[in-house]
Amino acid sequence: MPELPEVEVVRRGLADHVVGRRITAVRVLDVRSLRRHVAGPEDFALRLTGRTVADARRRGKYLWLPLDGVDHGDDALLAHLGMSGQMLISEPDAPLQKHLKVTLDLEDGAQLRFVDQRIFGGLAISDGGADLPAEVAHIARDPLDPAFDPDEFAARLKRRETGVKRALLDQGLISGVGNIYADEALWRVPLHYARNTRTLRRTEVDTLLHHVTEVMSEALAQGGTSFDALYVNVNGASGYFDRSLNAYGREGEPCGRCGTAMRRSPFMNRSSYWCPRCQPRPRNGRF
DNA sequence: CAGGCTACCTGCCCGC
DNA sequence: TGCGGGCAGGTAGCCT
Numbered sequence: 001m002p003e004l005p006e007v008e009v010v011r012r013g014l015a016d017h018v019v020g021r022r023i024t025a026v027r028v029l030d031v032r033s034l035r036r037h038v039a040g041p042e043d044f045a046l047r048l049t050g051r052t053v054a055d056a057r058r059r060g061k062y063l064w065l066p067l068d069g070v071d072h073g074d075d076a077l078l079a080h081l082g083m084s085g086q087m088l089i090s091e092p093d094a095p096l097q098k099h100l101k102v103t104l105d106l107e108d109g110a111q112l113r114f115v116d117q118r119i120f121g122g123l124a125i126s127d128g129g130a131d132l133p134a135e136v137a138h139i140a141r142d143p144l145d146p147a148f149d150p151d152e153f154a155a156r157l158k159r160r161e162t163g164v165k166r167a168l169l170d171q172g173l174i175s176g177v178g179n180i181y182a183d184e185a186l187w188r189v190p191l192h193y194a195r196n197t198r199t200l201r202r203t204e205v206d207t208l209l210h211h212v213t214e215v216m217s218e219a220l221a222q223g224g225t226s227f228d229a230l231y232v233n234v235n236g237a238s239g240y241f242d243r244s245l246n247a248y249g250r251e252g253e254p255c256g257r258c259g260t261a262m263r264r265s266p267f268m269n270r271s272s273y274w275c276p277r278c279q280p281r282p283r284n285g286r287f
Numbered sequence: 288c289a290g291g292c293t294a295c296c297t298g299c300c301c302g303c
Numbered sequence: 304t305g306c307g308g309g310c311a312g313g314t315a316g317c318c319t
Binding site: 181 | 310311312313314
């Protein structure tokens with residue numbers, strides 16, 4: 001579900017409501033959400049209790065909260081929202097959400113809740129991960145990161161022998177882009193999702209990068225994309241970028257540029273949405 | 288390295 | 304009303 005803009009909305013919410021607060025109690029309601037914390041739920045709770053959240057950081061779709069505290073190293077609470085994960089700030093006595101997995105009581109009386117319907121997301125404590133968790137080391141910088149290097153991206157992309165959308169979804173090459181924003185950026189360029197990366201000229205790479213960055217920035221400014229209540233910010237509010245989508249989910253609807261009916265094609269066990277006129281399928285790997 | 292497939296889960300929607 | 308299949312914003316691992 002959440003891609004970079006949605007995760008960044010959550011990160012900002014955590015920065016506002018959680019950073020600087022001490023964790024006074026931890027409850028794990030479903031151990032499956034701690035699959036990546038191999039030491040188990042008791043260890044998880046023990047090591048979080050009493051710690052103060054020092055910061056809220058993000059790279060791509062990964063979030064982490066560096067922790068302060070005596071007797072501990074510079075470790076962090078690592079989170080990935082997967083397809084359906086939510087971080088919600090609640091009153092402790094608020095009704096329990098159906099898919100509530102973990103609660104963290106904060107010293108100011110609020111409660112941070114991790115809710116996750118499909119359990120593809122999860123929480124873990126990353127040893128020494130305050131700066132950059134080892135679990136995130138394989139993730140490339142995202143285009144909203146000031147240190148993102150377009151030259152390096154272009155060089156690595158050119159060395160690939162693959163389709164351009166597959167490359168965009170490769171979090172080791174560029175992070176934060178998921179199925180929605182990949183289709184939106186490709187529509188804006190415009191470029192067919194199967195276009196071979198080796199045939200892209202540098203100007204096309206730069207245009208693509210421009211649109212990837214722009215569409216995610218615009219979505220962030222509108223609070224992200226929410227099709228339903230599964231994606232919400234820490235206060236439970238939806239984003240409204242879904243109204244601005246030009247490609248994703250628009251099969252059969254007219255292209256916003258040329259009016260041709262948009263198409264949906266199976267791609268990597270999901271779907272790609274594209275305009276057959278603006279984004280013609282490449283021939284000879286080029287056009 | 289590329290990429291196809293599977294697994295990890297729940298829920299919704301559709302056709303029968 | 305129920306059942307099966309397909310679909311959904313993601314990632315990791317195994318195999319060829």
